[in-house]
Amino acid sequence: MVYAKEIKYQICKRIVEKEISVEKASLECGASIGTIKKWVNLYEKDPDNAFKKKDIEGGVEKELQGTQGLINVVRGQFLLSEKQMSAEAYRRYVVNIGHELEPSDIENDADTILKELLFLELDYYKECTDKLLTNALPYYRKNIYGTLDDSYPNTRKLINELDEIYYEVKDEKITQEVFLEKVSSRMNPITHLISFSIYQSSKSRAGAAFENHLQKLLDICGIRNKSQQQEREGKTIIDFVIPSIEEAQRNPAHSASIECQTTLKDRFRLSSGKTITTDMNCFLATPTGVGIFTKKDNKDITVQKVSEIVYEDKMTLVVFPEVQERIKELLYKNIELLEKGTDIGKGFLGKKDICGILLNQIGTKIITFTQLFKRELPVINKYWEL
Incomplete structure (x- = not known):
């Protein structure tokens, strides 16, 4: 790549x-x-x-980027933190349904709840980034220009040039075409950088949103958990450990890890083996396949990826019901092609028995979020309550 x-x-x-x-x-x-x-x-x-x-x-580009850059300064005015964004999405969801979520709500339909929370946060993020895109330079002009010019000399120069263009228009010294050409030549690189910054931020925030809302559902259901846990210095960090690393080390068979992946691109393999011990219940949860964060994720799920996660890595894959059904259809299609003698290649994908094993694991090792919260996690949680 x-x-x-x-x-x-x-x-x-x-x-x-x-x-x-x-x-x-x-x-x-x-x-x-x-x-x-x-x-x-x-x-x-x-x-x-x-x-x-x-x-x-050098130039305005350098002044826009980095932790002290203008984009980051202005972002703080229009974008909440990741946790605050998720909290606002949850608040909006509660307003929509008219009551706080109860454990029974989640156990009965965690899939719909989680999906709606993610869509709400995505919509809210777009509201905020639209303001960021259109208000970055106006914010600078109003709040920073003339006070921190030593820190942003090139941005000040840009604003001065835009001011000159404004007065040229006001005094009717230039035509509309010249005005558009002058403004575009100065603003297009800036708009590109801000848009790129928003795009980069959206990818990391998508993963954070998924983890934050999953955390919220765990907490509402009273599922004891620790997030972003590290077994020991230098080891990989696990997104969620139930109930905690210390207790999981004492009794891994009655503990669980949940790894979160926004998509199942190549990086999903980073979740493989991120457990304290192979005796743990290991879940890989993903919202991919239903067009929440990208409209093209319907092709994200393949038999090969499911096989790697479930058959090779022995993890339980947690997906939305539509994706669970799509996996079933893909497996049946693979078996049909094999029975017709079609060479589908790709190593173990050509083995009919593995497709059959995966089909039999629909609902047990390939589950929905509702099945996770209604069946899998309560059993683990109950053990530690006894």
Whole structure:
């Protein structure tokens, strides 16, 4: 996979400034930990030229980016934190249904609840980012211009140029066509950078939204859990451990881990083996396949991926009901092709018995969120209450 220079630069900058760990960056962008470490090594030696990114070396672009950049400053005015965004989505959901969620609501239909919470947060995020896109420079002009000019000299120069264009229009010195050309030439690069920043933020926030709402449902149902748990220094971080790492180490058979993946692209393999012990109940939960975060995720689910997760890695795959049904259809189609003698290749995918095993595990190892909250987690939770 080829990574844009902007992505490499921003990831390394965040790691060096200790905003994000190498492991978290790997989960976020899909690059291996080893690859990211190489990027960081290049960045630390010569950040300005590490990826030969000329437009980062100076000008307005540099002033817009980074933790002290204008985009980040303005983002704080229009975007809530990840947890605050999820809390607002939950508040809106409660207003819509007219009452606080009860454990029975979740046990009866966790799938619909989780889906609606994610859609609500996505809509709210779009509201906020639309304001960010249109208000970034106006916010600077009103609140920063003239006070922190030493920090943003090129942005001040840009604002001055836009002011001149404004007065040229006001004094009727330029035509409409010239006005549009002048404004576009100055604003297009800025709009592109802000849009790119929003796009990058949306990917990490999608994963955070999924985890936050899953956490909320666990808490409402009284399922004891610890999030972002690390077994010991240097080991991988597990998204959720039920009830906790300490108790799971004492009795793994009555404990569980839940790994969250927004999609099942190549990075889903990072979840494999992220358990304290193979005796644990290991779940991989994903909202992919129903067009929440991307309209093209209907092709995200394949027999090969399901086989790797369920058959090879021995994890329980948690998906929405429509996706569970799609997996069933794909498995039946595979078996049908094999019975006709069609060569479908791809190694173990050509083995009819594995497809049959996976079909028999629909509902037990390939489950929905409702099945997770109604059947799987209560049994584990009950054990620790006794």
